[in-house]
Every structure is written in C-alpha cells, then in structure tokens.
C-alpha cells in the first residue's frame with residue numbers, strides 16, 4: 001500500500017511540497033482544492049522551480065469539496081494542511097471531519113503560533129505534526145506554482161502535555177516521533193534535502209524564531225505603505241524598529257518556553273544583515289494579501305504570541321502596537337467593503 005497524503009489547502013506551499021512528496025517512492029498525493037479545482041482537475045499543477053526545473057504534478061485524486069473527499073473513503077496517512085491560518089475567519093479544522101482515521105497524522109504547514117490548537121481540540125487523539133517552512137512560493141494563476149527560493153521545512157510532533165516539564169511522556173508520543181521521522185524521510189526522498197526533524201520543544205522554538213521574522217517584516221511592510229524587505233532593512237529608522245521587534249520576540253520566547261534559545265538559530269542582527277543583502281525585491285506575504293484585499297494572518301503572527309506571552313505575565317509592546325493598529329485598519333477596511341455591497 002502506498003503512503004497516502006491529502007493536501008488540504010493546495011495553494012503555493014501545499015502544492016509545492018505535495019509535488020515533492022509525490023516524487024518519493026510509493027507515495028500517492030491527492031489534493032482538496034477550492035478556487036483552483038477546475039484547473040487542477042483538468043491539468044494538474046505546473047510547478048516551476050530554480051532547483052527542480054519544470055514539472056507537472058497530477059494528484060492521485062483531486063477533490064472539489066471536503067464532502068467529495070469524505071465520500072472517496074481513502075485511508076489517509078498524512079493530511080497536510082496548508083491553508084492560510086485565519087482563525088478569526090474560519091476554523092479550518094472542520095475541513096478534516098470524517099478524514100482522520102486512527103493512524104492519520106495531521107501536518108500543519110502554516111506560519112504563526114498556536115495554529116495547532118483548533119486541530120488538537122477537534123481531534124484530541126490524532127497525531128499532530130507541526131511544520132515551519134522558509135520556502136518561498138506563489139500561485140500566480142490557478143494550478144501554476146512558482147517556487148522562488150529556499151526549501152527548508154522543519155517538522156516536529158505537537159505534544160503540549162510535555163510543556164509543563166513535570167508531565168510524563170505518553171505512550172503515543174513515541175508513535176508521533178516515528179510518524180514525524182517517516183514524513184521527514186519522505187520529504188528528503190522527494191528532493192527536500194534540508195527537511196529537518198525536531199522534537200516538540202525544538203519545533204516550538206523554530207516557530208517562535210520564524211515569528212521574529214514574520215512579526216517584524218510582515219506588519220511593518222503594510223504599516224510603511226508597502227515597503228519591501230530589503231528597503232526596510234536599509235532604512236535607518238525602520239531597521240532599528242525591525243531589530244527591536246525581532247529582539248522582543250527572541251527575548252520573550254525563552255521565557256515562555258522555559259529554556260534558552262538554541263544557539264544554531266540566527267540572531268536578530270544576522271537576520272537583518274542577510275535581509276539587507278537580499279536584492280530579490282521581495283515583499284512580505286502580508287503586504288501582498290493587503291494589496292489584494294485579503295484577510296491578514298494577524299491573529300497567528302501577532303495576536304497569539306502576545307496572548308501566549310501575557311499568560312506568562314509578559315508584555316510584547318512593539319508587537320502589541322502593530323497588532324492594535326493593523327487589526328483596526330483591517331476592521332475599517334472590512335466594514336467599508338460591506339457598506340459597498
């Protein structure tokens with residue numbers, strides 16, 4: 001029997017990693033699509049990449065709705081969720097109802113903190129794997145995926161009962177580590193040579209570290225009128241602000257997680273210096289979403305880190321200011337849209 005993977009949210013990131021997993025031996029990848037359903041059903045995904053060249057990835061099954069996926073009665077090994085994480089808009093864990101079997105792992109490939117919780121609440125017995133990627137990809141038209149650069153994905157089991165430090169490991173933890181290790185092997189076999197395996201605590205550090213970058217670059221680009229990453233990092237006042245935000249996150253993370261930041265994770269200065277050198281002209285995804293009039297991943301990139309820190313008695317004033325301003329700006333824009341209807 002092949003390993004069966006279903007992409008839930010087959011956009012830029014989901015379809016990119018799906019196309020690589022489909023190259024692993026004895027692995028069949030299917031897609032639950034939405035607006036790109038017709039294009040993908042007809043011709044699959046055309047994927048271009050500086051690293052892997054041009055290829056067509058045809059999912060084993062292409063579903064247009066969760067109901068269609070449920071009716072297929074497939075036993076899924078991995079449900080790879082790569083929707084945008086918008087808990088203030090929809091609870092995407094409902095998409096998985098009827099698809100999670102006793103051996104199914106839910107893999108969350110999304111930015112932000114706290115993205116695992118809705119899935120843990122809905123499927124308390126399921127194995128949840130949490131994944132952070134630094135890859136850059138877009139879907140410029142339905143079914144066309146442009147992978148731009150980087151491939152690294154870090155994956156670890158989500159085992160929050162271990163956070164207190166005093167709770168004993170559960171029997172299912174070992175099984176989750178095995179499923180995690182199997183997924184990383186499949187990614188490597190599909191050509192993602194820098195896929196990395198972590199334990200629960202290690203992966204949560206990677207999430208916080210990615211938040212340092214996302215919470216600095218994404219909202220600042222929107223609030224500075226669409227300034228790109230390199231331009232922001234070269235501007236004297238903005239670069240001070242970016243460093244301040246990144247340091248706020250990197251100083252809060254060890255206090256929340258109760259351990260020092262692993263030395264291998266880049267410091268704020270190193271991140272800023274490498275952004276200064278990146279001349280690709282790239283803009284953060286939040287700015288691109290703002291330009292398109294889409295909802296922003298504000299809750300998982302700003303709101304949740306602030307709330308998680310607050311529960312430990314810690315404030316994150318730089319994140320809080322940006323969160324308050326952007327949340328209100330988004331509300332104003334949404335009500336303007338509604339009044340036009």
Ligand SMILES: NC(=O)c1ccc[n+]([C@@H]2O[C@H](COP(=O)([O-])OP(=O)(O)OC[C@H]3O[C@@H](n4cnc5c(N)ncnc54)[C@H](OP(=O)(O)O)[C@@H]3O)[C@@H](O)[C@H]2O)c1
Pocket residue numbers: 008009010011012013014032033034035036082083084085095109110111133134135136137138139285297
């Ligand atoms: N793109 C990157 O370079 C990048 C890099 C690192 C991390 N990330 C993170 O990865 C996650 C995914 O980002 P992305 O850029 O891949 O987003 P994306 O291109 O917008 O893909 C999301 C996909 O999910 C689909 N979707 C949403 N709700 C659905 C539903 N109810 N049923 C079926 N499909 C649904 C969307 O369909 P519609 O088109 O119909 O909305 C879209 O195809 C985000 O958390 C993002 O922050 C992205």
